[in-house]
Amino acid sequence: MTQAQLAQGNSPLLAVRDVSVVFGGIIALNGVSFNMHKGNILGLIGPNGAGKTTLFNCLSRLYQPSSGDILMEGASILTRPAHKIAEIGIGRTFQNVALFPNLSVLDNVRVGCHSRTSSDIISDSLKLAWVRRSEADVNKKVHEILAYLDLEEVGHTVVSGLPFGTQKRVELARALAADPKILLLDEPAGGLNHEEVYVLGDLIKKLRDERHLTVLLVEHHMGLVMSIADHVVALNFGRKLAEGTPAQVQADPDVIKAYLGSKDQ
Numbered sequence: 238m239t240q241a242q243l244a245q246g247n248s249p250l251l252a253v254r255d256v257s258v259v260f261g262g263i264i265a266l267n268g269v270s271f272n273m274h275k276g277n278i279l280g281l282i283g284p285n286g287a288g289k290t291t292l293f294n295c296l297s298r299l300y301q302p303s304s305g306d307i308l309m310e311g312a313s314i315l316t317r318p319a320h321k322i323a324e325i326g327i328g329r330t331f332q333n334v335a336l337f338p339n340l341s342v343l344d345n346v347r348v349g350c351h352s353r354t355s356s357d358i359i360s361d362s363l364k365l366a367w368v369r370r371s372e373a374d375v376n377k378k379v380h381e382i383l384a385y386l387d388l389e390e391v392g393h394t395v396v397s398g399l400p401f402g403t404q405k406r407v408e409l410a411r412a413l414a415a416d417p418k419i420l421l422l423d424e425p426a427g428g429l430n431h432e433e434v435y436v437l438g439d440l441i442k443k444l445r446d447e448r449h450l451t452v453l454l455v456e457h458h459m460g461l462v463m464s465i466a467d468h469v470v471a472l473n474f475g476r477k478l479a480e481g482t483p484a485q486v487q488a489d490p491d492v493i494k495a496y497l498g499s500k501d502q
């Protein structure tokens with residue numbers, strides 16, 4: 238058990254309970270359960286078609302499980318629509334980046350703050366004092382996040398003109414702007430070069446250590462997962478194959494077999 242788990246009495250921040258997802262005749266997830274503990278990085282791995290994206294989409298509420306439950310701080314998230322998950326502290330990034338390409342970096346990150354501000358059209362148009370205060374707070378926060386992620390220099394640049402690696406960092410900045418407790422990262426290393434993956438790994442660890450974020454990382458890049466995850470869950474054919482520390486999962490015969498194929502093949 239990690240220090241973080243000991244400190245919180247081992248009750249999970251997020252609990253996946255016996256989750257199954259069936260698409261027509263295909264069982265994409267079959268009774269998957271695991272816990273995510275505060276301040277941990279959890280790596281979700283598995284070969285192609287294992288069910289990682291399906292589970293990620295359940296956590297971000299794009300898919301509704303056919304059975305089972307997902308609890309955040311003890312309360313089910315399954316009644317919440319996808320556009321309301323930021324309010325309960327779940328942030329996400331997308332595999333292929335889903336920013337507003339024609340807006341600046343600053344404006345994209347401002348959008349992320351929106352889920353945590355409570356303005357309305359009348360207060361906005363009258364520029365009431367509390368709206369002005371809230372705008373100032375948003376600007377302060379956006380600049381703090383850009384500085385944290387080393388994006389200040391490109392703050393006024395339109396996103397579509399930026400390299401892919403930088404766009405991924407902008408997406409991370411937008412997710413952080415909503416003050417998430419849990420950050421769901423969908424293949425963040427996809428499309429990055431060796432050096433960028435290394436920098437990304439350091440950044441994710443920094444978010445855990447300095448901002449006390451809990452991170453779920455769906456990733457094919459084994460080097461990244463095994464070097465930064467506190468806990469790893471391996472899926473195969475929709476079932477949980479193994480879980481434990483990176484070293485335990487890497488040494489698990491069923492995991493090795495799933496990745497390499499059996500000797501008979």
Ligand SMILES: Nc1ncnc2c1ncn2[C@@H]1O[C@H](COP(=O)(O)OP(=O)(O)OP(=O)(O)O)[C@@H](O)[C@H]1O
Nearest residue numbers: 260263264265283284285286287288289290291292
């Ligand atoms: N919308 C869908 N409709 C029908 N079947 C689906 C759907 N989404 C996923 N599946 C099936 O569910 C299974 C799990 O797929 P999923 O995409 O979750 O796996 P994955 O581990 O993310 O794979 P990859 O690493 O290739 O992205 C696969 O058999 C897939 O074909």
